[in-house]
Amino acid sequence: MWKQMIPAFRAVLLITIVTGLVYPGVVTGLAQALFHDKANGSMLTDNGQVVGSSLIGQNFTKPEYFHGRPSAAGSGYDGMASSGSNYGPTNQKLIDRVKADEAAFRKDNPDFTGPIPADLLTASGSGLDPEISPASAQAQVARVAKARGVDAGVLAKLVDGHVEGRQFGVLGEARVNVLMLNMALDQQFPVKK
Amino acid sequence: MTANGVIQILIFFGILLLTTKPLGAYMAKVFEGRRTFLSPLLGPVERVCYRLCGVNPDAEQRWTQYAGSLLAFSVFSFLFVYVIQRLQGWLPFNPQGFSTAHAPGNATAMTPDLAFNTATSFVTNTNWQAYSGEATLSYFTQMAALAVQNFASAAVGIAAAIAMVRGFARQQVSAIGNFWADMWRATLYVLLPIATVAALVLVAEGAIQNFKPYDTVTTLEGAKQTIPQGPVASQEAIKMLGTNGGGIFNANSAHPYENPTPFANLVQILLIFIVPTALTYTFGKMVGDTRQGWAIFAACAIMFFAGVFVVYHYEQAGNPNLTNLGLQASATDTQPGGNMEGKETRFGIAASSLFVTVTTDASCGAVNSMHDSLTPLAGLVPTVNLQTDEVIFGGVGAGLYGILMYAVIAVFIAGLMVGRTPEYLGKKIESKEVKMAMVAMIATSLCILCFTAISSVVTFNWDKSQYWNPAQGNPKPAPTSSVPAAANVANDGPHGFSELLYAYTSGTENNGSAFAGITVNTPWYNLTIGLAMLMGRFLFMIPLIALGGSLAGKKKTPVTSGTFPTHGPLFVGLFVGTVVLIAALTFFPALSLGPLVEHFLMHSGKLFTWVAPALTHIANSGVWS
Structure with a gap:
């Protein structure tokens, strides 16, 4: 398990960027462009x-x-x-x-x-x-x-x-x-x- | 029950019948590393991910290495979520200023025990929430800590299930796949594409998706109303698809900004079941006999329908205590009747009952109605669903490896009855496999029953209670009394016990729904439920990966006339019987103290008035005093 620590750390960092920033960013961009009123409440x-x-x-x-x-x-x-x-x-x-x-x-x-x-x-x-x-x-x-x-x-x-x-x-x-x-x-x- | 209600339930199931095969076959391709229609787009992304993480996706791992990678990933996931929560006051996307000096007056503090509980909760795919999202967490915490784990913990579950399936599919090898490859493929090829499309569908129905500060409006009657905002739809989609269940808002999928219309509601319930149902087909495909997958599908479907119609029946029948006061009990074209306490008008009884059943069949735990306000026998169903270890299709991945555990136990019981060495899918089930299955099964039962028992009786003396479990109730009890942990329940009588039992059941089984009246944001509950979530996740999952590893090394025995067929109705019946029998034998005494006795008391008109039990206990009598 200890040998796995570095890939694990990198994987968590990477998945945070991909699913925590890119994904909500893309969805927000599309939602604001396509459904502006609804996306804003x-x-x-x-x-x-x-x-x-x-x-x-x-x-x-x-x-x-x-x-x-x-x-x-x-x-x-x-x-x-x-x-x-x-x-x-x-x-x-x-x-x-x-x-x-x-x-x-x-x-x-x-x-x-x-x-x-x-x-x-x-x-x-x-x-x-x-x-x-x-x-x-x-x-x-x-x-x-x-x-x-x-x-x-x-x-x-x-x-x-x-x-x-x-x-x-x-x-x-x-x-x-x-x-x-x-x-x-x-x-x-x-x-x- | 109305004809329309039954049709809504059948439409839901019909759609799943249509998606199971194509999505299941697609996932089999993904996890066997073959090309799919998304490969041209996602293949390069996948390879970049491997390179940045420094892993070789083709390096096959033994079960110990596989479990080691999985645990290492989970440890860092926990640390990330914990640290982001504790530092949210200094991080961006925090327009309400949570955890800063400008936080709103009613904001909840992000204490170490709450951050521990929440980090554990999201890493274990539980999404138990001891906080109220709109009053506690910044947009950054929601997105970059919690929603990430909605993907990651789901991908871990799928990976573990696929590893176990490989144990059945392969023979005479020691390796069961590569964790990093499985985890990234689940995220990139399965979860992200479906979540992106689903999020946009939810926005089109009215779910919000923005980074605005909360709005304050003046209502028609002249009052001020604060309306929270946030990146809701993106988190909502993966919250359902990953069977996580942790909403942005306290009211979860009952909140109109999370779940605005009946169609959005249908999409949400479908998202819960779409991967777990398809995984039964993936399983059949990977072991080379799709009938095996359909047999499991059929067994799960039987238990699903039994549950949903019990909930629907008792919720439509309503609460006799309210009918006696002059409320309409039966449904008409212009009003839903039944037990509408805790339910939304747009969903009514049928769509709420369906949600209750599906969210607890799977390890989702999102709610579109308040489970605490269900009539007793309708509340019994979600409790029992969780206590079966969530194998009625179950959570993403977690469902399938739980199902395979029960399949192993079922063929073991069948083997005992006919006196042959049990086999499943050509693999001899021997002492080691049965032991691993039993470890997994007993770990969860023990965890639920012990923690419930302890919290039912533990009492803190006044000084200790100030930290561990500050007294609830208004007015607060006098400072000379002792405070039992059970004083945190919101309903007295058997329903209060149901709240406690459900809390530890939900935590252990990594579901996250609640009989939410109970006050759980205290160090005592945050720590004990946090431990229950960890034990329920890893003491269940790791033995089953070990089981897969052990099976992978075995030879497949050829089918003979004496082989017990595991794709026919006999096996389906045996599987259902095993699940029901084990859950009933383990939990019947506890259930009879909660929902069962409450049912009879409700019909006899017995009501319970809240008396703070702190005042009735003698000081210095508890374990912790």
Whole structure:
């Protein structure tokens, strides 16, 4: 083994250069040239102002916005602390959190009856999930419509327009991007101040 | 389970069926040193690498020399990663100023024990992460230390597997190939080309790839949000392809910047399995009978499907405690139902369950959902997958040499039953081979069970705990009490034990996924899990290279009517039976204390409230106090 030390040292140095500098360098060059916006974070702008990324969820608490899922990232959608809750299925804290959120949801959305879509009261894996299921968006339509003073039917159509189906018709799940939906809301039905 | 979900799983497997033969045949050519379609491009690069390293790729090595080269390479890999981490504050590509005076307030310090754990973790192809990437590591550390080992540790695994296969393929020679040739060929011809293409596909789907400092934006509701950036896609591709699993971000493949869409997710899961499945064909090709490879493929496929459908079933059934609160349990066209805690909307239940199974069948350990929040029996599957020594296709290389170890044990058991000297691929399996296989198998079992047992009971008195395992919990327990290591778990009851068991299982088996609630960035856990990773890697791999060396020296015995055929359904059944039996016999008691009992408690509505156990222990009662 001792005779192997010099080739080993050189090999580690060389593989560091090849796979640690050349490879990411080449990929970055190609990515920046071919997919500039995506490589830089899929940022969304409003009047030239960057308001976030279409891939990173934001915390929404006001009644006139659609709300995302509970987030375990920091104090909620903290980009520096991506994380799930890591609550096991028999953890009292999980049940307490869902119970509290359920009561709050029922209070804020008195027009909605029936079982609540599972994704709306469960914390995502990343804590930054930008999306909710279409059912979870529809469940909030009545509240948002009232807060903005628009017809619920019109709003339901807007939500439908923002539904992204399964990719290629089969992969993953249908979903609605919360930030993009809320930006469209502000544009089309601004809150009267 | 929904029809769509089952179709997603079948699409995944169908693609692998298509790639196994062409990629497997290509790799056989590469490792036999023959020309491939990439030779005109990569041949010159390969020769320059040999020249710069001062090695002769045609110099055949005995198993001891082969293992010596491999260990020397791993030692320097460890030193490089350790030193780069410790010096990252002085190195370039560090826009957030980690390990400097300008580090963000919530940054994690790169302590010696954390650097040891992380270096061990990436060199052993584990990618256990006791840190949170976005708050700890500079871009330089991610690229030039960690991503390099994603290539290197994968190439080492492939090399070791190919060396062992040569033991079966050759006869009456003492040499099993040249480590440097195998390592560079795996890197240049297999890993780099696939990773480059895959990285670009991921960027096209939305994964980021830049060297910008983190962005700070003002959200629609007027709050400030910091959005981390970095060279993500390039590391992501090799993280999956090399079955490494260590993400740039804490949330790993659940993070939208690592895994932005359902298609990106499919690509990632395929990357985990593409080399391990193809290696079964490479194996068949190199030993001169592709049916042998397909038999192993079939055995692995049976265990894969069993696992994925158990996870999918129990995750879709959901958590009855939440259904009782008025959450929708069944899937509809507009929402996924089931247990969505810890899962992303875009993946839903099926694609998450598939990921859980594949990442633990292989030694990958990336996660697109939080394993800690799985329902108990769905969480049992990844735990058991790891405890089979990851031989359900398994990690790159590591899977194949583990599989061959079980094949040796399987024919040994069959030999005992019929009273003949066992043979595999014409090689007589004798005392030395069985001993080597047993050393490998017992090393991992012992490591998992002993470390789990020790951490379950060890207690530190207050003074020692300040360094070894600072008390967790808010408020911190009074400074007169003693602190058990088990106090670091985040869930009480059997789930807390599952977290501990999973941590040492994941470390030993070089997987790296976690029941991540447990707090592991303390010197106690960094050192013990670091040791588990080293033992699980090298005490498993080296005996199997020795086994290959021993087989290479043997003559091939001709096939007779009394030879036990190892390419038919009987062998497939025997192989699956051996894997399941050994895992069950070794780990059933531990599993019954964790996920099995939790399943019944969950259905009886029993919940657990966290009480810091530090307060309930009597001081000075532990091993280390």
